[in-house]
Amino acid sequence: MAEFVQLVIIGLLAGGVYVAVGVGFGLVWGVLNIVNLAHGALVIIGAYVTWQLFTAFGLDPFLTLPINAVALFVFGYALQRGVINRIIRAPLLFTFLLTFGINLIAVNVLLLIFKSDFRSVTPSYSGQGLELGTIVIPYIRLASLGIAMLLAGGLAFVLNRLRTGLAIQAVAADREAAQLVGIDLRHIYAVTFGLGAVCAGVAGGLIGMIQAITPTAGEPYTLQAFVVVILGGLGRVSATVVGGLAFGLIEAFAQSIPGSGSVFANAIAFGVLVLVLVTRPQGLLGRLR
Amino acid sequence: MLRKRVAIVGAAFFVAAACGGSTPSTTTGSTIVLGAPLGLTGALTKESTLTKQGYDLWLDWINKQGGINVDGTKHPVSIKYYDDTSNANQSAVLMQKLITEDKANFLLGPYGSGATATDAAVAEQNQIPMVEANGAAQSIFNQGYKYTFGVLSPANKYLQGVIDMAATLNPKPATVFMLSADDNFSLEVADAIVSYAPTKGMTVFPVKKYKNGATNLSAEVQAAKAANPDIVLNSGHLQEAIAINKAAKEQKLNAKIFAYSVGPSTPDFISALGKDADYVYDGSQWTPQVKYKADFYLTVQQYVDAYKQKFPGVGDPDYHVAESTAACLALQRAIENAKSLDPKKVRDALAALDVTVFFGRIKFDNRGINLTKPMVVEQIQTGTHHTVFPPDVADAKPMFPTPSWDQR
Numbered sequence: 001m002a003e004f005v006q007l008v009i010i011g012l013l014a015g016g017v018y019v020a021v022g023v024g025f026g027l028v029w030g031v032l033n034i035v036n037l038a039h040g041a042l043v044i045i046g047a048y049v050t051w052q053l054f055t056a057f058g059l060d061p062f063l064t065l066p067i068n069a070v071a072l073f074v075f076g077y078a079l080q081r082g083v084i085n086r087i088i089r090a091p092l093l094f095t096f097l098l099t100f101g102i103n104l105i106a107v108n109v110l111l112l113i114f115k116s117d118f119r120s121v122t123p124s125y126s127g128q129g130l131e132l133g134t135i136v137i138p139y140i141r142l143a144s145l146g147i148a149m150l151l152a153g154g155l156a157f158v159l160n161r162l163r164t165g166l167a168i169q170a171v172a173a174d175r176e177a178a179q180l181v182g183i184d185l186r187h188i189y190a191v192t193f194g195l196g197a198v199c200a201g202v203a204g205g206l207i208g209m210i211q212a213i214t215p216t217a218g219e220p221y222t223l224q225a226f227v228v229v230i231l232g233g234l235g236r237v238s239a240t241v242v243g244g245l246a247f248g249l250i251e252a253f254a255q256s257i258p259g260s261g262s263v264f265a266n267a268i269a270f271g272v273l274v275l276v277l278v279t280r281p282q283g284l285l286g287r288l289r
Numbered sequence: 290m291l292r293k294r295v296a297i298v299g300a301a302f303f304v305a306a307a308c309g310g311s312t313p314s315t316t317t318g319s320t321i322v323l324g325a326p327l328g329l330t331g332a333l334t335k336e337s338t339l340t341k342q343g344y345d346l347w348l349d350w351i352n353k354q355g356g357i358n359v360d361g362t363k364h365p366v367s368i369k370y371y372d373d374t375s376n377a378n379q380s381a382v383l384m385q386k387l388i389t390e391d392k393a394n395f396l397l398g399p400y401g402s403g404a405t406a407t408d409a410a411v412a413e414q415n416q417i418p419m420v421e422a423n424g425a426a427q428s429i430f431n432q433g434y435k436y437t438f439g440v441l442s443p444a445n446k447y448l449q450g451v452i453d454m455a456a457t458l459n460p461k462p463a464t465v466f467m468l469s470a471d472d473n474f475s476l477e478v479a480d481a482i483v484s485y486a487p488t489k490g491m492t493v494f495p496v497k498k499y500k501n502g503a504t505n506l507s508a509e510v511q512a513a514k515a516a517n518p519d520i521v522l523n524s525g526h527l528q529e530a531i532a533i534n535k536a537a538k539e540q541k542l543n544a545k546i547f548a549y550s551v552g553p554s555t556p557d558f559i560s561a562l563g564k565d566a567d568y569v570y571d572g573s574q575w576t577p578q579v580k581y582k583a584d585f586y587l588t589v590q591q592y593v594d595a596y597k598q599k600f601p602g603v604g605d606p607d608y609h610v611a612e613s614t615a616a617c618l619a620l621q622r623a624i625e626n627a628k629s630l631d632p633k634k635v636r637d638a639l640a641a642l643d644v645t646v647f648f649g650r651i652k653f654d655n656r657g658i659n660l661t662k663p664m665v666v667e668q669i670q671t672g673t674h675h676t677v678f679p680p681d682v683a684d685a686k687p688m689f690p691t692p693s694w695d696q697r
Contacts, residue, residue, distance in 0.1 A: 014507065111330060118527060126565075127694070210505075251508075
């Protein structure tokens with residue numbers, strides 16, 4: 001029983017990271033119709049921002065997250081405004097190619113700056129945790145889950161309560177109509193991509209504390225974000241939260257299968273994804289569009 | 290490069306003139322081109338960079354000597370590198386390009402068992418010898434290939450030293466939990482332990498396999514914790530070794546010995562984990578503390594010094610660097626022994642090679658594996674690597690048992 005509870009906790013805590021990675025990806029996809037293949041690179045840029053601030057200035061990694069968010073917003077805004085906006089109306093394949101190229105450039109620039117060394121953010125409380133009998137809850141992972149939830153809540157607040165957020169939703173619903181009522185499309189596109197980058201950056205900061213990072217460590221996260229968003233359903237932040245936590249749980253239980261079972265953890269997670277797509281094509285909580 | 294060649298030719302001319310026009314004992318021959326695809330980007334960048342360092346260290350030295358002496362003629366050497374983006378198939382494509390377009394005389398191995406396996410097939414088809422230092426899976430050598438030679442100890446030896454060492458400790462550990470990535474190399478390491486540990490009176494739990502390259506191994510570590518073993522072994526790679534050590538601390542998995550096949554020997558393991566890296570063991574191909582008597586090239590100490598001079602600020606060379614240099618040395622000595630640049634004759638000289646260098650003895654069996662060099666066991670003690678087994682090359686005693694996470 002204790003082992004089962006421990007597995008649920010492991011799954012939910014891992015899911016927190018997937019939520020953080022997924023929400024930004026889902027936002028950009030839902031609004032801009034861009035499957036951002038550079039999302040993992042943005043995640044790792046965020047991880048390096050946190051690592052750099054932690055190593056150079058001894059700043060607590062959790063305190064670096066706001067700085068991280070600002071830096072990534074600026075970067076994301078500029079990237080969309082200066083580069084991606086130019087082909088935003090082109091067929092999906094072009095945005096695929098462009099973001100793939102951006103990913104390659106970002107990873108190789110990181111390789112030039114930081115080399116391929118493995119880095120990790122290890123504050124004094126790293127690896128410590130709450131012990132309830134035989135069950136352990138690591139502090140950093142717990143805090144990461146909390147921050148992922150805050151991030152998702154914050155994003156939902158921006159989208160549903162703020163003027164800019166409503167403009168983003170309007171653009172997502174009908175870009176011509178939004179333009180007719182005076183919304184500056186290029187600005188809203190850039191803000192949306194900037195917000196997506198913020199989520200990626202914060203997720204990266206958390207990942208830097210949880211695992212060792214290298215410039216290439218972001219690539220799996222692009223795929224995971226993709227799965228999480230489809231699993232939950234496109235177009236709603238709460239759906240991505242459900243998708244992320246579900247993915248974490250599925251993965252944890254698949255990994256706990258004795259023997260070589262965990263080799264198939266990915267296969268099982270993707271199997272569930274296919275099942276969801278067959279039975280509920282809009283995702284667990286998604287809206288039909 | 291051109292300037293260097295002009296300088297060499299110039300020097301040879303000067304020597305000839307100084308000798309009053311008599312025939313010099315050595316002349317300068319054509320440049321020998323060696324080819325090596327390496328993962329200079331992608332998942333294996335770190336290890337591939339270390340491999341390149343090892344190759345370049347030797348390249349500098351041999352060219353300072355004027356090149357490889359082939360029957361009285363000194364041939365300068367150049368190494369042509371390509372980036373295979375850490376992709377085994379791409380590595381094979383580039384290996385073919387090196388042979389057909391760049392006219393590489395001989396081949397040096399890529400990084401990793403996967404790429405080495407695909408490249409070995411290319412070397413065989415073209416009948417060009419490849420000396421490799423970073424593919425330890427025996428499956429590479431069980432194909433009947435005649436042109437691939439590996440200077441490193443094969444995969445099945447990686448963690449056997451840890452079991453041998455554990456058998457000498459008091460109280461003797463009795464149970465082993467084995468985690469393994471699902472690639473060929475890692476599975477060979479794991480299978481060897483499953484059959485070897487019982488011969489030392491230890492019980493092995495069923496191997497827990499995970500996907501190669503995994504970064505989240507909490508659930509696997511949880512399974513190890515449930516078994517409560519004396520020894521936790523992992524056969525995987527640096528990334529996974531770090532992930533397991535982090536998860537072990539988080540989940541409070543306490544064992545008397547933690548040993549990982551690949552990872553702890555690299556400086557990154559210590560810099561990424563800090564104090565948590567202490568007490569961890571690994572099976573290592575080579576350490577800067579080993580005591581081998583070199584027949585040629587540098588002594589162990591000279592090698593360490595030369596490395597630090599060329600690559601300042603990165604600490605001692607790790608075994609990836611050393612074995613890569615050793616591959617070059619094996620090829621050099623084989624070319625010298627063959628007295629020819631003919632691929633077939635150099636292949637035969639490699640097959641007959643028996644030489645000891647700073648890296649250890651190099652002598653290939655009929656499959657091309659080097660079985661004569663032992664693996665050593667290293668332990669990280671207060672942030673520094675120490676060789677702890679076998680006792681005749683060790684510079685420290687094992688710190689045993691590993692204290693529980695709460696008591697560190």
